[in-house]
Amino acid sequence: MAVLNRAVLVFVLLCTVLPLKVSADPFDAGSFNLSVVLGQGRAFDDTYRIFGVGGGYYVADGLELGLDYEVWSGGSPGIEQISPKVNYVFARQGSVSPYVGGFYRRTRIDGFEDRDAWGGRAGVYARAGRNLVLGVGMAYVRYQDCDNSIFADCSDSYAELMAGFYY
Numbered sequence: 001m002a003v004l005n006r007a008v009l010v011f012v013l014l015c016t017v018l019p020l021k022v023s024a025d026p027f028d029a030g031s032f033n034l035s036v037v038l039g040q041g042r043a044f045d046d047t048y049r050i051f052g053v054g055g056g057y058y059v060a061d062g063l064e065l066g067l068d069y070e071v072w073s074g075g076s077p078g079i080e081q082i083s084p085k086v087n088y089v090f091a092r093q094g095s096v097s098p099y100v101g102g103f104y105r106r107t108r109i110d111g112f113e114d115r116d117a118w119g120g121r122a123g124v125y126a127r128a129g130r131n132l133v134l135g136v137g138m139a140y141v142r143y144q145d146c147d148n149s150i151f152a153d154c155s156d157s158y159a160e161l162m163a164g165f166y167y
Contacts (some may be wrong), residue, residue, distance in 0.1 A: 025038035026166035027089040027097065027125075027134055031058045033133070035164040037070055041064045058086045064101075075109035095127040105141060121160060135162035149153075 026033065037052030053072065056066025064087040072079035087101030105117040123137015138158045146154030 009115075024138050025061075026127065026131070026164075027058060027064070027091075028097060029058050029060050029063075031165045031166055032056070033064075033066075035068075035162055037068070041072060042077065043072070043075065043084045044077065046074040046106045048075040050081065052081075056085070056087070062091055063087075064089070068103075077112070079110075082106050097125045098136070099125055099135070100121055103141075115142045115143055116145070123160065125162075125164075131166050133162075133164045133166055135160070135164065137162075 011061055019060050025031075033056045035054040036052060037054065039050040048072075049058050049072070052068060052070035052147045054066060056064040056070035058064050064085075066085045066087070068081075068083040068085060070079075070081045070083075072081075083103045083105045085101055085103040087099050089097050089099045091097070100120070100122045101120070101125065102120050107115040107117065109115065119139055119141035121137055122140040123135055125133050128134045138157060139160050140155065140157045142155045143151070148154065
């Protein structure tokens with residue numbers, strides 16, 4: 001948990017010192033975004049409510065570095081995830097922009113050793129307002145050092161729906 005807290009603190013500090021700019025394009029260098037995750041998932045034959053927050057900073061036009069954090073509640077055992085990420089949004093004329101990305105995920109599960117995973121994602125973003133962007137895509141994740149006698153699957157693919165606020 002201490003590593004999780006330090007990673008979140010470093011990300012927040014970086015976001016406060018990096019220069020922000022107002023831009024017509026939410027994916028331009030200097031843009032910053034905040035996102036909220038609300039969802040449902042299954043693990044350990046139990047159903048969970050998923051709550052999360054995320055943020056990203058565009059270090060170059062289309063190139064985002066970010067961090068996501070999720071808490072899975074309502075099921076047992078408790079689950080927390082932190083995911084540094086890198087995404088690239090392809091420049092497009094119009095309101096729809098395709099993206100690809102990769103991420104590392106550290107998962108803490110009560111009563112188990114922490115799990116590491118790597119994954120990728122692809123989809124499209126659509127501008128829905130001045131600062132609001134909606135996204136839809138697919139993600140694939142592969143867990144490292146996975147024990148099939150404990151975990152049913154060592155990889156997963158899933159749909160992603162996103163709403164992000166860009167500044």
